Amino acid sequence: MILRTATRRDLPSVIALLTDEEGTTGPASVEVGGAYARAFADIDADPRNEMLVLDEGDGTVLGYLQATYIPGLGRGGSERALFEGVRVRADRRGSGLGRELMRRAIERARERGCTLVQLTSDKRRAEAHRFYASLGFDRSHDGFKLTLR
Incomplete structure (x- = not known):
């Protein structure tokens, strides 16, 4: 398994993971609209954000x-890491992939100097x-959210 930064080519696979939590929607059936493309570009350009994918080694996003x-x-002026959109393909859950994804992402945060990792679910x-x-x-x-639209 390879943990790497997501590329534009991964966007259909990532959208499939985020929108079909219980199934395994194929990336070929995902339409990448302008809003997704803009969001990807904005996140990718921001040095305080990274989109990480666990790759089977052949480009397949798991x-x-x-x-x-x-x-x-x-916390003494330190950074914290916020993890969002954590997903593993439904047909591969229970195989240790989520644990590996999180282990590697936590290690990246630690190497960056973060003193806390947080997430909501x-x-x-x-x-x-x-x-x-x-x-x-x-x-x-307890977390709170306010939907604006």
């Missing part, structure tokens, strides 16, 4: 997450919550 590095005055994703707990994540806060 997992994804977006890491955002946030500077702050708390939809309350309905009980399996994901058990997974994060097994990695040592604590339920330390």
Whole structure:
């Protein structure tokens, strides 16, 4: 397995992972609209963001997450890493890929000097919550979101 920065070519696979959580939508059936292309370009150009994919070694995307590095005055002025959109292909879950994706992403954050990794997860994703707990994540806060449209 290779952990690498996502490229524009990976965008259909990433969108498939994010939009079809329970299935295995093929990337060929995903339409990459302008909003996705713009978002990808914006994230890719931002040095405080990286989109990481777990690649089977042949270009097949098996997992994804977006890491955002946030500077702050708390925790002694250190950065923290925020992981969003953590996904592994449904047909490959339970095989250790998610654990490997997270292990490598956490190590990248540590190497960058982050002192904390945080993430949010939809309350309905009980399996994901058990997974994060097994990695040592604590339920330390309640999160709040405000949908603007």
